[in-house]
Amino acid sequence: EDQVTQSPEALRLQEGESSSLNCSYTVSGLRGLFWYRQDPGKGPEFLFTLYSAGEEKEKERLKATLTKKESFLHITAPKPEDSATYLCAVEPNFGNEKLTFGTGTRLTIIP
Amino acid sequence: DSGVTQTPKHLITATGQRVTLRCSPRSGDLSVYWYQQSLDQGLQFLIQYYNGEERAKGNILERFSAQQFPDLHSELNLSSLELGDSALYFCASGLDRGGTDTQYFGPGTRLTVL
Numbered sequence: 001e002d003q004v005t006q007s008p009e010a011l012r013l014q015e016g017e018s019s020s021l022n023c024s025y026t027v028s029g030l031r032g033l034f035w036y037r038q039d040p041g042k043g044p045e046f047l048f049t050l051y052s053a054g055e056e057k058e059k060e061r062l063k064a065t066l067t068k069k070e071s072f073l074h075i076t077a078p079k080p081e082d083s084a085t086y087l088c089a090v091e092p093n094f095g096n097e098k099l100t101f102g103t104g105t106r107l108t109i110i111p
Numbered sequence: 112d113s114g115v116t117q118t119p120k121h122l123i124t125a126t127g128q129r130v131t132l133r134c135s136p137r138s139g140d141l142s143v144y145w146y147q148q149s150l151d152q153g154l155q156f157l158i159q160y161y162n163g164e165e166r167a168k169g170n171i172l173e174r175f176s177a178q179q180f181p182d183l184h185s186e187l188n189l190s191s192l193e194l195g196d197s198a199l200y201f202c203a204s205g206l207d208r209g210g211t212d213t214q215y216f217g218p219g220t221r222l223t224v225l
Binding site for chain 1 (some may be wrong): 113115144153154155156159165167188199201203212213214215216217218219
């Protein structure tokens with residue numbers, strides 16, 4: 001069974017304090033790993049898709065990286081508007097589009 | 112705005128009742144996915160439809176059913192509701208061209224069962 005574990009569960013940072021969120025996964029063949037951002041009471045907002053180990057993608061203050069066992073979401077010089085829950089999900093490589101999500105990291109940026 | 116719409120935004124009902132949640136996918140998307148999000152379990156995949164046909168099934172209860180119509184909108188029917196069914200229900204849509212399908216989520220329907 002596919003598994004996704006995200007750590008830490010919650011993270012509080014001062015504005016401008018860079019850090020990383022971790023997503024460890026177990027899947028029988030990875031087709032894609034997804035990062036989403038979710039604000040309270042809202043739907044998840046797509047950020048990145050990573051397909052293979054060594055791949056990196058960037059968007060504003062966020063950079064996602066992928067290894068064979070985990071992915072990191074690096075946040076550089078965060079601002080209060082980056083506060084949200086960040087979700088990681090994996091899609092297996094056997095033709096089923098079912099995503100398995102982690103429980104997320106709740107990120108709070110303090111001004 | 113992802114382009115996925117869901118109605119209603121909020122739904123309050125009693126145990127034992129039946130409700131229908133509606134989802135319209137982004138223009139051009141053929142796949143619709145349904146998810147349940149509760150505080151203790153995170154986002155759980157329920158079911159996927161592609162161009163009117165069921166494609167994948169997750170942890171969907173027998174009391175729940177879904178369908179996708181010719182205009183590609185989808186409905187999730189929840190019956191014999193229990194207190195534990197209270198949750199956020201999200202619909203997502205995607206192109207599903209083969210290979211990885213990025214899913215775009217709607218704003219959700221918050222269901223409260225009293």
